[in-house]
Amino acid sequence: MMGLQEARVRAIVAETLVEQRRLRDADIDAVVEKTVARTLISSGVDNEDRGELRADFQYLRRWRRNVEQAQSFTLKAVITVIVTGFVGAVWLGVKTMLGK
Secondary structure, three states: OHHHHHHHHHHHHHHHHHHHHHHHHHHHHHHHHHHHHHHHHHOOOOHHHHHHHHHHHHHHHHHHHHHHHHHHHHHHHHHHHHHHHHHHHHHHHHHHHHHO
């Protein structure tokens, strides 16, 4: 009989702890959501503009990738011009040496 009451008390305590944790998690979620909303509003973003904000970030990501790609192409072009100039200078030197 005593074991049955002890098991029931343990079950009630466990259920109470689970409920407290659920309520605490809900409170934390509410605070986080409120904080994020306030931060976005202070940055000039309305709650309804989240889709636009996402689109802006996607545009910025594409723009960054295009700039990085352009930098890569520019570096390759500069290296090509330098190598071509060096090879041209060597060719002119060889042509001048063979011409004499």
